[in-house]
Amino acid sequence: MSGKSRGESRIGLLNGFAAYGMWGLVPLFWPLLKPAGSVEILAHRMVWSLAFVAVALLFVRRWGWAGELLRQPRRLGLVTVAAAVITVNWGVYIWAVNNGQVVEASLGYFINPLVTIAMGVLLLKERLRPVQWVAVGVGFAAVVVLTVGYGRPPWVSLVLALSFATYGLVKKKVNLSGLESLTAETAIQFLPALAYLLWLSGRGESTFHTEGIGHAALLAATGLVTALPLVCFGAAAIRVPLTTLGLLQYLAPVFQFVLGVLYFREAMPPERWAGFALVWLALTLLTWDALRTARRAARRLRSERRVPATTIATGTVSAARNADSVPSGPESVVDARP
Numbered sequence: 523m524s525g526k527s528r529g530e531s532r533i534g535l536l537n538g539f540a541a542y543g544m545w546g547l548v549p550l551f552w553p554l555l556k557p558a559g560s561v562e563i564l565a566h567r568m569v570w571s572l573a574f575v576a577v578a579l580l581f582v583r584r585w586g587w588a589g590e591l592l593r594q595p596r597r598l599g600l601v602t603v604a605a606a607v608i609t610v611n612w613g614v615y616i617w618a619v620n621n622g623q624v625v626e627a628s629l630g631y632f633i634n635p636l637v638t639i640a641m642g643v644l645l646l647k648e649r650l651r652p653v654q655w656v657a658v659g660v661g662f663a664a665v666v667v668l669t670v671g672y673g674r675p676p677w678v679s680l681v682l683a684l685s686f687a688t689y690g691l692v693k694k695k696v697n698l699s700g701l702e703s704l705t706a707e708t709a710i711q712f713l714p715a716l717a718y719l720l721w722l723s724g725r726g727e728s729t730f731h732t733e734g735i736g737h738a739a740l741l742a743a744t745g746l747v748t749a750l751p752l753v754c755f756g757a758a759a760i761r762v763p764l765t766t767l768g769l770l771q772y773l774a775p776v777f778q779f780v781l782g783v784l785y786f787r788e789a790m791p792p793e794r795w796a797g798f799a800l801v802w803l804a805l806t807l808l809t810w811d812a813l814r815t816a817r818r819a820a821r822r823l824r825s826e827r828r829v830p831a832t833t834i835a836t837g838t839v840s841a842a843r844n845a846d847s848v849p850s851g852p853e854s855v856v857d858a859r860p
């Protein structure tokens with residue numbers, strides 16, 4: 523690996539750590555916005571996110587995709603679905619953090635890979651490897667154990683996992699980069715969110731004007747909190763392998779879980795530890811299987827690219843012997859690919 527490649531890889535890793543680290547530490551931010559309610563925080567996040575990503579796009583001068591998107595109604599419809607689904611995800615997450623459910627929220631992002639795999643089987647008719655089936659089964663057992671432990675289904679976790687998995691599925695079909703996709707989604711969210719904030723202000727229930735300039739600045743910063751990790755993630759995605767990103771993604775729920783237990787002092791009775799242990803076992807199986815599959819694919823690709831020296835030598839001799847009998851010109855070029 524050249525010095526430039528190592529430098530690019532290092533930059534990618536740093537951006538990956540920064541993105542998932544910020545997502546993991548964001549539970550520390552939402553309580554700072556009280557006494558604003560979850561819906562008001564969500565609306566401010568939508569409005570200010572559009573402002574920040576619009577400034578970012580002005581800086582990089584990438585606007586051509588917008589006109590193309592507007593000329594494709596089906597694709598625009600998928601962006602609208604993505605905007606609706608991520609609205610649910612954001613809203614439930616903010617509510618969970620500000621209502622003492624940080625640990626349960628972290629569980630949602632732990633089980634998200636399992637839900638994504640299940641959706642691939644049910645909706646896309648994908649075939650799973652045996653280890654993946656075992657991991658999904660262990661994940662289902664974990665949900666059952668946690669349901670018994672909580673005395674109810676862990677609905678916060680399930681909604682977060684299902685909404686984010688659906689969001690990922692829709693974004694895959696839309697095929698827009700992170701910054702452009704967030705711009706399109708927040709543009710759709712903007713008018714309803716602004717209308718809600720104006721309505722709230724008209725009723726005298728908005729905290730933006732009543733809690734001081736510091737509170738107003740924090741509400742405005744929701745846009746930066748949303749956009750900055752995504753910019754770092756985009757910088758990481760183009761510089762590091764997907765397997766590395768797949769491992770880094772666990773940083774966010776790990777940080778959230780640690781904050782929930784150690785900082786917010788949320789209860790963790792034995793049955794919840796058992797449920798989380800099963801989830802971590804399922805994720806360990808998935809990660810091991812993914813790494814093993816990636817290594818096998820890499821070895822197979824290397825073997826396919828390798829041409830035996832004897833074959834090269836034989837081909838050279840044959841070409842020399844038949845040089846006089848082979849016509850010249852483009853039609854005589856031999857495809858040397860294996």
